Amino acid sequence: MTTIKKIALGKNGPLVSKLGLGCMRMSPVWGGPKNDEGESIATIRMALDSGINFLNTGDFYGSGHNELLVGNAIKGRRDDAFISVKFGGIFYGSRWLGLDLRPIAIKNFINYSLVRLGIDTIDLYQPCRLDNSVPIEDVIGTIADLIKDGKVRYIGVSEITADQLRKANSIHPIAALEIGYSLADRQIENDLLPTAKELGIGVVAFANTAEGLLTGEMKAPLAAGSYQNHFSRFQGENLIRNLHKVELLKEMAKAKACTPAQLAIAWVNTQDEHIMPLVSMSRRSRLPENIKAMEIQLTADEMHTLNTHFSPGAILGGTYLQR
Numbered sequence: 653m654t655t656i657k658k659i660a661l662g663k664n665g666p667l668v669s670k671l672g673l674g675c676m677r678m679s680p681v682w683g684g685p686k687n688d689e690g691e692s693i694a695t696i697r698m699a700l701d702s703g704i705n706f707l708n709t710g711d712f713y714g715s716g717h718n719e720l721l722v723g724n725a726i727k728g729r730r731d732d733a734f735i736s737v738k739f740g741g742i743f744y745g746s747r748w749l750g751l752d753l754r755p756i757a758i759k760n761f762i763n764y765s766l767v768r769l770g771i772d773t774i775d776l777y778q779p780c781r782l783d784n785s786v787p788i789e790d791v792i793g794t795i796a797d798l799i800k801d802g803k804v805r806y807i808g809v810s811e812i813t814a815d816q817l818r819k820a821n822s823i824h825p826i827a828a829l830e831i832g833y834s835l836a837d838r839q840i841e842n843d844l845l846p847t848a849k850e851l852g853i854g855v856v857a858f859a860n861t862a863e864g865l866l867t868g869e870m871k872a873p874l875a876a877g878s879y880q881n882h883f884s885r886f887q888g889e890n891l892i893r894n895l896h897k898v899e900l901l902k903e904m905a906k907a908k909a910c911t912p913a914q915l916a917i918a919w920v921n922t923q924d925e926h927i928m929p930l931v932s933m934s935r936r937s938r939l940p941e942n943i944k945a946m947e948i949q950l951t952a953d954e955m956h957t958l959n960t961h962f963s964p965g966a967i968l969g970g971t972y973l974q975r
Contacts, residue, residue, distance in 0.1 A: 656704050656946060660854070662826070665806065671928065672856060680714050689721060691935055695936045708856070710737065710738035711738070719769050737765050753791050758791070776827060778807065789823055795807045811830070814843040814846075821853065829853050836865055855924075855927040857920050857927055865886070870895060874891070894969070897962070904957070919958055
């Protein structure tokens, strides 16, 4: 299996794999069934063996289940893993209640995360969102204090605006911005991506296949229990028209002897050296396919075709990014 190359996470940041492993789907975040824990742990360890050291989790993924899982997987291999943790999301069962970004809450959250992960220091610690309920100075300032205390190495942010990114970075250097980015969701190209590049901040790009839309496997209508049904992108005429747009991706993938999902990941990977595709998976069988996607080369003509066909606004309806 090909070993993933390393990049600096932001200006003068740590070396991390160009491909990141999102661990969220290994836990029942939205009330679904648990995946096979043994298979999930084996997937994390196989990813580490392949050179994927960036592991992304959150303290609210499965009410701590995900951190316990990651902690189990990295036992005896702490130096092989770069652990990214999101905090702030408050759930009751599978129901989202909101955010808690108070300094006192952050200091409480991190202690539980360290215990569940079985480590002394979290490599990248970040609020899952910002909602103006707490001044950004207090949120970032509290994490900066945790760095002084040796509990955190670097600060990240997630799903914020360009103005918020500038302000956060002025309080303390930000190493990474985690944000949804795909052929179907390109709105961040106008402001947020250029700002991150200007400030020397790495980009951790999730939802590369747009919640499954770009896999080429989705059919209308979706099954009644599909979580995508909550989003207007996957409803009624929107879904039919969006799937029609994906046909071109399927044709290009066939011509390049790869899958549409691989092509979608390759497009994100090609955008810039400071952008890391973050791919969620919970089965070892997915690893070779996703790693292979990082090797796919796109010609100038192919990039032009994709960028034109999937121009901003070409995909109808909203998703997670607009909730």
